[in-house]
Amino acid sequence: MQQRPGTPNDRAHQPLSTRIDRWQRRAAPYLFISPFFILFAIFGLFPILFSAYLSLQVWNPVQGLGTMRFVGLENYVFLLDDPWFWRSMSNTIWIAIASGLPQHLVAIPLAFALVMGVRSLRHPLTAIYFMPYITSAVAVALVFSTIFGTQFGVLNQVMAYLAQASWSAWLFGGLADTLPINWLGRAAYIKPAISILVFWQFFGFNVVLYTAGLATIPRTYYEAAQIDGASTRQSFWHITLPLLRPMIFFAVTFTIIGNLQLFDQPFILTGGTGGTAQSGMTAAMYLYRTGFEWLEMGTAAAISWLLFLVIGTLTVIHFYFFGRSGLETRE
Amino acid sequence: MKKFLVLALALTVGLAFSQTRLTIGVFEPLHEHIQLVLPQFYEMYPDVEVEIRTLGYEDHHNVLVTNLATGSGAADVVAVEIGYIARFVAEGGLRDLSAEPFNADQYEDLFVEYAWAQAQTPDGRQVAIPTDIAPGVMYYRRDHLEATGWTIDQVTESLESYLQFGRELQEQGVFLTVNAGSVADGLIRSEIPEGDGIFFAADGTPLLNSPRFVQAATVAQQIRQEGLDADIGAWSNEWFEAFRQGTTATELSGAWLGGHLQTWMAPETSGLWGTSEMPGNILVSWGGSFYGIPTQTPADKVDAAWNLVQFLTTNPEVQLEAFRSINAFPAMPETYDDPMFEEEIEFLGGQQARILFADIAERIPGVLTHPGDIIANEIWQSAIGEILAEGRDVQSALDEAQMLVQRRIR
Numbered sequence: 094m095q096q097r098p099g100t101p102n103d104r105a106h107q108p109l110s111t112r113i114d115r116w117q118r119r120a121a122p123y124l125f126i127s128p129f130f131i132l133f134a135i136f137g138l139f140p141i142l143f144s145a146y147l148s149l150q151v152w153n154p155v156q157g158l159g160t161m162r163f164v165g166l167e168n169y170v171f172l173l174d175d176p177w178f179w180r181s182m183s184n185t186i187w188i189a190i191a192s193g194l195p196q197h198l199v200a201i202p203l204a205f206a207l208v209m210g211v212r213s214l215r216h217p218l219t220a221i222y223f224m225p226y227i228t229s230a231v232a233v234a235l236v237f238s239t240i241f242g243t244q245f246g247v248l249n250q251v252m253a254y255l256a257q258a259s260w261s262a263w264l265f266g267g268l269a270d271t272l273p274i275n276w277l278g279r280a281a282y283i284k285p286a287i288s289i290l291v292f293w294q295f296f297g298f299n300v301v302l303y304t305a306g307l308a309t310i311p312r313t314y315y316e317a318a319q320i321d322g323a324s325t326r327q328s329f330w331h332i333t334l335p336l337l338r339p340m341i342f343f344a345v346t347f348t349i350i351g352n353l354q355l356f357d358q359p360f361i362l363t364g365g366t367g368g369t370a371q372s373g374m375t376a377a378m379y380l381y382r383t384g385f386e387w388l389e390m391g392t393a394a395a396i397s398w399l400l401f402l403v404i405g406t407l408t409v410i411h412f413y414f415f416g417r418s419g420l421e422t423r424e
Numbered sequence: 425m426k427k428f429l430v431l432a433l434a435l436t437v438g439l440a441f442s443q444t445r446l447t448i449g450v451f452e453p454l455h456e457h458i459q460l461v462l463p464q465f466y467e468m469y470p471d472v473e474v475e476i477r478t479l480g481y482e483d484h485h486n487v488l489v490t491n492l493a494t495g496s497g498a499a500d501v502v503a504v505e506i507g508y509i510a511r512f513v514a515e516g517g518l519r520d521l522s523a524e525p526f527n528a529d530q531y532e533d534l535f536v537e538y539a540w541a542q543a544q545t546p547d548g549r550q551v552a553i554p555t556d557i558a559p560g561v562m563y564y565r566r567d568h569l570e571a572t573g574w575t576i577d578q579v580t581e582s583l584e585s586y587l588q589f590g591r592e593l594q595e596q597g598v599f600l601t602v603n604a605g606s607v608a609d610g611l612i613r614s615e616i617p618e619g620d621g622i623f624f625a626a627d628g629t630p631l632l633n634s635p636r637f638v639q640a641a642t643v644a645q646q647i648r649q650e651g652l653d654a655d656i657g658a659w660s661n662e663w664f665e666a667f668r669q670g671t672t673a674t675e676l677s678g679a680w681l682g683g684h685l686q687t688w689m690a691p692e693t694s695g696l697w698g699t700s701e702m703p704g705n706i707l708v709s710w711g712g713s714f715y716g717i718p719t720q721t722p723a724d725k726v727d728a729a730w731n732l733v734q735f736l737t738t739n740p741e742v743q744l745e746a747f748r749s750i751n752a753f754p755a756m757p758e759t760y761d762d763p764m765f766e767e768e769i770e771f772l773g774g775q776q777a778r779i780l781f782a783d784i785a786e787r788i789p790g791v792l793t794h795p796g797d798i799i800a801n802e803i804w805q806s807a808i809g810e811i812l813a814e815g816r817d818v819q820s821a822l823d824e825a826q827m828l829v830q831r832r833i834r
Contacts, residue, residue: 154493155517176828242662243655244671278657280814364660365482369813371806385490387799387832388515 306340449499538790560708
């Protein structure tokens with residue numbers, strides 16, 4: 094039997110330096126990528142596994158690690174029967190849809206108009222739309238909580254003006270009786286108020302995604318359509334939308350994941366309480382309150398896993414219906 | 425001059441030797457008081473340097489809880505408000521001050537009895553020392569009172585007269601109070617049977633649908649339905665704005681509200697305010713704070729930390745200074761005879777308000793605290809919010825609250 098080079102037997106006869114050199118060549122790649130894996134293990138993998146373990150325990154962190162007590166699935170059973178958990182879940186989905194859907198319905202036509210329209214304005218306008226996205230969510234929410242104020246808020250004052258002024262009374266006059274609206278105090282208005290803020294903050298991000306997506310569509314398609322006599326509207330429906338599908342899929346996935354984890358905006362707008370009747374309390378907020386205000390770390394971990402389950406399920410459904418067809422058009 | 429020289433000398437000598445750097449974590453407005461009395465402390469302990477860390481009330485406690493939970497990051501001395509003290513009594517995180525080298529029990533007789541007991545574990549370990557207590561009072565705007573022609577005694581005669589006062593204010597376009605919820609908050613804290621807490625009976629049963637809560641919620645709902653309150657959430661920008669602009673006439677609160685109004689919430693309204701007993705002359709304990717030393721404070725700083733705690737809590741001069749500067753009512757009855765109690769307070773239109781506070785404080789019965797107070801209070805706030813804002817039926821909302829609290833304290 095022929096001896097292959099590199100087997101232990103063979104290596105034993107080689108000088109030490111060659112062996113070190115060989116070892117280095119084999120180990121170096123692993124060494125070079127190890128920082129990522131070490132950091133990921135500490136800051137990514139460990140917390141994930143620990144939170145899964147934690148969700149099966151009852152643990153008050155102030156009492157120390159020793160007080161952790163195994164309770165099996167009790168936290169999950171507790172949550173599935175918890176009125177505030179279900180309320181926070183339905184709030185989350187309500188806000189995700191009410192703020193997410195309009196983002197795309199506005200961003201796609203807007204991006205189309207930016208790319209097709211006055212090209213010199215495209216970049217400055219995109220930058221302006223993008224500004225809210227890179228502004229701190231907390232700062233934005235603080236400003237909006239002033240805008241939404243009942244007595245002194247700008248929004249109510251503008252609406253009151255519109256309801257009175259002669260030129261707009263025919264349209265807004267009906268509002269006069271309901272003004273001023275207590276945006277952040279009434280259960281019925283809290284979710285819309287949060288949705289308005291989230292929509293405003295994130296639609297610019299989608300505009301940027303869609304303008305980038307539109308730029309990849311060759312102009313020759315539009316020119317060909319124009320020669321065949323297609324209107325702008327026809328170009329939009331039959332060229333832009335189908336070719337934009339991969340980007341739509343990507344942007345909607347982002348929205349699903351981001352909106353279901355909403356925390357800063359409702360937290361600031363409702364002063365950390367979730368608002369009247371918890372109508373502004375999202376699942377992420379409930380998780381935070383349970384864990385860090387009420388010190389029920391086990392239950393909080395269980396909320397995080399149930400929330401993950403919901404986000405995972407919705408993403409899979411989205412992928413199943415839109416992902417494959419979306420990705421196919423690329424080929 | 426001589427004193428200054430001694431101080432300067434002491435500081436220089438102190439700096440030359442190794443300095444102990446202490447941190448103290450407090451919530452607003454305690455930092456203003458500490459800043460004022462620190463020079464006195466440095467005179468006694470020149471080798472210690474104190475850094476004050478200040479946060480808002482809620483942030484301070486949330487950060488403290490997180491710090492104690494993770495075992496790092498807490499200040500060497502921490503302030504704890506009464507709403508949170510039961511949690512640390514029950515769950516630890518603060519050093520046992522009854523033990524060596526502190527022997528805090530020697531100070532027991534200095535303090536109002538119930539304040540001392542609130543920071544004590546069932547087996548007799550003292551985890552924090554009381555610094556202030558808070559008699560519940562009513563702050564009112566003198567200008568609005570005058571405009572109606574009422575006297576303040578007529579207003580506070582009964583709950584009904586308080587509401588009637590609100591109706592007269594309404595005719596002049598002024599609200600009775602910013603949020604009816606604060607009236608409810610006052611009422612649930614009054615007439616608590618001996619041995620019970622605000623939210624829990626002595627045996628730990630939640631009391632959220634007991635007659636006390638039902639009555640409080642019903643009165644508050646009536647105020648809201650008649651449009652007597654401005655319907656503004658407490659501690660919001662609009663709440664502060666209402667105080668600044670004087671759109672409301674009264675506010676039920678702990679005596680400490682005067683300190684907040686004076687220092688940052690509405691300093692420009694100085695002289696327009698007055699204070700009185702609560703409507704119906706109910707007696708309410710509305711707040712109070714403690715200082716404790718976290719278990720994570722390093723051993724070499726514990727002595728200095730304990731010196732600072734003793735300085736802030738057991739020194740009558742310092743307690744009186746806190747009262748003077750931020751309206752933090754002393755937890756030491758021996759201070760109540762001090763002449764400063766007779767001083768006229770400019771912010772309150774020259775009223776001798778401290779005599780009133782002391783009088784109320786000495787009549788307030790003690791209230792038991794329970795580790796579940798924080799959660800119960802949040803659930804109560806949510807219930808009263810729904811009752812007021814959404815007009816929900818009082819009984820059904822409180823029954824749900826009771827059920828939620830019961831589930832939570834499993």
